[in-house]
Amino acid sequence: xxxxxxxRSMLVDAANxxxxxxxxxxxxxxxxxxxxxxxxxxxxxDAQITRVSVPEERGGAGGSLGDIAALLRIAGRYCAPVPLxxxxxxxxxxxxxxxxxxxxxxxxxxxxxxxxxxxxxxxxGGFTLSGRVxxxxxxxxxxRLVVLFEADGADWIACVDPARCTIRAGANVAWEPRDDVRFxxxxxxxxxxxxxGPGVTRAALHARGALARAVxxxxxxxxALDLSIDYARTRVQFGRPIVKFQAIQQEIARFADExxxxxxxxxxxxxxxxxxxPGIAIGCAKVRAGEAAxxxxxxxxxxxxxxxVTQEYxxxxxxxxxxxxxxxxxxxxxxxxxxxxxxxxxxADQLWPLLTDSVA
Amino acid sequence: xxxxDVDFSTLVLPDAAVRLRAEVRAFLADELGSGxxxxxxxxxxxxxxxxxxxxxxxxxxxxxxxxxGGHERSYLERFVVTxxxxxxxxxxxxxxxxxRQSGPAFLRxxxxxxxxxxxxxxxxxxxxxxxxxxxxxxxxxxASVRTRAEKVPGGWRVNGQKIWTSWxxxxxxxxCLCRTSPDEGDRHKGLSQLIVDLKSPGVTxxxxxxxxxxxxxxxxxxxxxxxxxxxxxxxxxxxWKQVTGELALERSGPERFMTTFPLFTELVRRxxxxxxxxARQTIGQLAARFDALRRMALAIAxxxxxxxxxxxxxxxxxxxxxxxxxxxxxxREITDAARLLIDIEPRPDADDAFERYLAECIYxxxxxxxxxxxxxxxxxxxxxxxxxxx
Numbered sequence: 100x101x102x103x104x105x106x107r108s109m110l111v112d113a114a115n116x117x118x119x120x121x122x123x124x125x126x127x128x129x130x131x132x133x134x135x136x137x138x139x140x141x142x143x144x145d146a147q148i149t150r151v152s153v154p155e156e157r158g159g160a161g162g163s164l165g166d167i168a169a170l171l172r173i174a175g176r177y178c179a180p181v182p183l184x185x186x187x188x189x190x191x192x193x194x195x196x197x198x199x200x201x202x203x204x205x206x207x208x209x210x211x212x213x214x215x216x217x218x219x220x221x222x223x224g225g226f227t228l229s230g231r232v233x234x235x236x237x238x239x240x241x242x243r244l245v246v247l248f249e250a251d252g253a254d255w256i257a258c259v260d261p262a263r264c265t266i267r268a269g270a271n272v273a274w275e276p277r278d279d280v281r282f283x284x285x286x287x288x289x290x291x292x293x294x295x296g297p298g299v300t301r302a303a304l305h306a307r308g309a310l311a312r313a314v315x316x317x318x319x320x321x322x323a324l325d326l327s328i329d330y331a332r333t334r335v336q337f338g339r340p341i342v343k344f345q346a347i348q349q350e351i352a353r354f355a356d357e358x359x360x361x362x363x364x365x366x367x368x369x370x371x372x373x374x375x376x377p378g379i380a381i382g383c384a385k386v387r388a389g390e391a392a393x394x395x396x397x398x399x400x401x402x403x404x405x406x407x408v409t410q411e412y413x414x415x416x417x418x419x420x421x422x423x424x425x426x427x428x429x430x431x432x433x434x435x436x437x438x439x440x441x442x443x444x445x446x447a448d449q450l451w452p453l454l455t456d457s458v459a
Numbered sequence: 460x461x462x463x464d465v466d467f468s469t470l471v472l473p474d475a476a477v478r479l480r481a482e483v484r485a486f487l488a489d490e491l492g493s494g495x496x497x498x499x500x501x502x503x504x505x506x507x508x509x510x511x512x513x514x515x516x517x518x519x520x521x522x523x524x525x526x527x528g529g530h531e532r533s534y535l536e537r538f539v540v541t542x543x544x545x546x547x548x549x550x551x552x553x554x555x556x557x558x559r560q561s562g563p564a565f566l567r568x569x570x571x572x573x574x575x576x577x578x579x580x581x582x583x584x585x586x587x588x589x590x591x592x593x594x595x596x597x598x599x600x601x602a603s604v605r606t607r608a609e610k611v612p613g614g615w616r617v618n619g620q621k622i623w624t625s626w627x628x629x630x631x632x633x634x635c636l637c638r639t640s641p642d643e644g645d646r647h648k649g650l651s652q653l654i655v656d657l658k659s660p661g662v663t664x665x666x667x668x669x670x671x672x673x674x675x676x677x678x679x680x681x682x683x684x685x686x687x688x689x690x691x692x693x694x695x696x697x698x699w700k701q702v703t704g705e706l707a708l709e710r711s712g713p714e715r716f717m718t719t720f721p722l723f724t725e726l727v728r729r730x731x732x733x734x735x736x737x738a739r740q741t742i743g744q745l746a747a748r749f750d751a752l753r754r755m756a757l758a759i760a761x762x763x764x765x766x767x768x769x770x771x772x773x774x775x776x777x778x779x780x781x782x783x784x785x786x787x788x789x790x791r792e793i794t795d796a797a798r799l800l801i802d803i804e805p806r807p808d809a810d811d812a813f814e815r816y817l818a819e820c821i822y823x824x825x826x827x828x829x830x831x832x833x834x835x836x837x838x839x840x841x842x843x844x845x846x847x848x849x
Contacts, residue, residue: 165468321460328846342848345839352838355461355845356785359778360751363467367754370468379746386747435743440734442742447728451546451720454749455480 107166110151114170117142118177124413130180131274135240140181140205149183150201153191158201164188168314168369175318178416180275182207182237184311190245192307197256197296204242207261209235209280211428213305217248217282219255225289226250228257231281236427238278239266246282247301254295257287271423273416306381308428310372313365313381313388316424319417320358320391323399326414327351330403347402354398361391379453382438389431392421461778461845465758472757476535483543486516496550498721500816501823502675503714504550505587505629514584519554520562522767527566528579534763538713538756545717546724552626552675557581557588559712560705561634564652568693568701573654577632589627591635591655591679592702594620599836602646602699606637606681608653614687615639615653617661620680623830627664627677632656635681636702639695650698654690655681671807671822703776709831711759711779716752716786718827719793719820723749725813726797741796748789755782777844780837787827787834794820 121139130136143149152167153159167188174183182205190206209232210217219226228248238244243258265281328351331342341347361384368384371377396418400407407414425431442450490496496509513519521537523529544551562581565574580586597603606619617637627633632654640649657664661684667676693701723745730738759775759782766772797817798805805817828834843849 165466168468324845325460332846332848340848342842342846345835348842348846348848349835349838351845352781352784352841355841356781359461359755359781360748360785363462363465363754363758364747364751366467367470367750370470373468374471380750382743383747383750386744387751390744390747431744431747432740435740435747436736437739437743438746439739439741439743442746443727443730443733443739447724450724450727454746454753455542 103163106162107169110148110162110166111169111173113146114148114173117146117148118173118179122177122179124411124416127178127180127413127416128410134268134270134274134276135180135182135205135237137240139179143181143183144204149181149186149205150191152187153195153201157191157195157199158203159187159191159195164373165369168310168366171311171314172318172321175315175420176322176417178273178319178322178420181205182241184308184315185236185241188311189304189308190243193245193247193256193295193299193304194258194293196299197293199256199293202243202258205237205240206258207235207238207241207244208304208308209238209244209246210301210304211235211308213301216301217246219248219250219257219287221250222286224286226255226257226287226292228259228282228285228287231279233279234269234271234277234427235280236278237276238264238280239268239276244280247295247299247304254300255292256295256299257292259285259287259291271427273419273423275420275423305428306377307372309385309434310365310368310381312424312428313361313384314369316388316392316421317358317362317365319421319424320361320388320395323395323414323417323421324351324354324358326417327354327399327402330406341402350398350402354395357391357394361388364388378456379438379441382434382441385429385434386431386438389425389434392425396421461781461841462755462758462775464773465762467754467758470754470757470761472535472539473533476533476539479536480539480543482516483518483540487543487547487549490549491547498548498812498816499550500548500719500721500819501826502625502669502673502718503548503552503555505552505626505675506550507553507584507587507629509550510553510584510587512584513551513554514582519558519584520578520582522763523562523566523578523582527574528582530582534760534767538760542713542717542753545713546720548718548721553587553629554581554584555714556590556625557586560590560709561588564634564692564701564705567704568697570689572689573692577654586632587626587630589624589630589633589657591621591624591633593623595622598623599833601636601702602650604636604638604650606635608637608639608651608686610639611685614685615691617653617655617681617684617686620678622676622678623667624664624677624679625675627657627679628666628674630657633679634692635686636698639698647699649696650702651695652692652698652701653686654692655684655686656690659684661685669822671819673822706776706832710783710837711756711775713753713756715783715827715831716749716756716789718823719790719816722797722813722816722820723793725816726793726800729801729813738800741800745789745793745796748785748792752782752786752789756786777841780832780840783832784834784837784841790820790827791824794824 147160150160364387368380371380608615639651663680807818
């Protein structure tokens, strides 16, 4: 095992321990009301997990995109009600890639859509930001809203105190906070804004957000599959565990097919982005994760029968997140269309080269 | 969890494989451009001349030792050659089975004499192996084979019948899975693999026409066929273990999700510069599904490559079953997508590649999920591994 793998496995072990100890059914259930788990966040912060993949010189804990992806997969598995993806993989990246310090605390990012730009006017001391970001994850509990906006024909990034915005609380189908944020002529001192670094664009943020969701989704799929296997082995009907029935075995195998395909796709896309050649990999990953969520959630619930749809049982936390995350940062329809357009526009003779070059 | 320890983010083909890809692509473009090969979809075609040309390039037996005519290249390079061949549906039937299964089985279990006899010929593209596994009453339940071999002086006398033997009428030999001692409780014991010369006395081969009239399947009747002692593969009685090892190789490759790939290419050609959202979504979905399958197959190839370098190898046999399960459905999804997006009548006699491929894919559609392990058997294997319950 080389040093990188060593660090990765230490991180993964630590995260598994923390989530197992601090993110049980009660914690996730309670977050439906409060929106999140501040106590889990504090433990993750103390362990530096919320800063992984942010370079140390920018206030982070170091580590690679692959490292934070491995952690997000675990966070997805536990349905962790904290803005880990937003803070480390999205806001942390935007700021660090723009040579800015990453502020303390939980962070939210925007805009959420490629076609929802934020614009600001230049003033003597900085900028005046107006506009809105819809369905911004975790905005109301974030210490800062890290937003990408346009001014003077360039992209800028600002860290805005949410108290200076108008926030209308909202939620996704899994009751995770998805808030509408309005910026009414919020003045931003020049010191709180930086020019967006190379590669930090609305499209890049959207793609990275999609990848973060795909990785969270494979974690939730892992969980739903494990729960289904455990349930099938213990639930007895007709005098035997239902896993003895081939009808159930076939469904579990189908489920495993989907989980494996989604995981292969998502983690391969992480590698492609890390190497700076994402190509169509991220779009493929979001599509495949969405398809697996569709097929997998249905099988998980069918195997569990009625108990799976109750509030007291943990399965729905995973399956509802899968349904919510399918839509965020571009549904599989949006991404399939984008990937398809790339391939059709390139033409038939480039199809095979494009499909193979994405893994070099 | 399947593929549990595989880090898909790090699977990047080495430079040698990338360079080789360009060579293979150029070779195939020339083969197609000159009309020396004509793609047919669904079943790999038999073409002895093509096999020799591929052999000359050093692309058969790529991973085998040079002393047996191999080329000591990596499994990843072999993967690239395989997928390039499949992308244009090159006629690989002559060497497909030998390259993928028989050769590796010789290297693992064969005698020195067997290796020297067969491997160089296979690598030159001159020797074709078929698979002697299925029987009329042994399809998915392979351990129930009834073809039996009795010990006679200097060898074995084989009686029985094999079926669904692709290209037996063109092949030189097959590994015949047969019972060498009676079933005494443990049905996995007492099976052996014999190397049967398909031209030897007592062998009768009768074609079974596929539903479009094509001849690749056969029945093979074995009537007192003599097989000398030195043509036993591996240990007498260890046939089951040997065969199941072969099945992992049989199920993991891109041939389990790429047999309809050229239709995908021609579908994109038909779409021209379409901006139809439905067309784009469908092509994007197919690409995403293909990409996931390819990365899983690649992960298995990386594992074989690790083994070549002397590293510890994980058993990804269940994962291979998973790739085949998903992959064979994906092949049909290409056909379905083509039919839904381009409203033409499929024609087996068409000059147009798209129309002809569509017809060929319709004929082949039911067989992918049957040959090499049915969907239901594969899913049983997957479930058993995950749940520990049979």
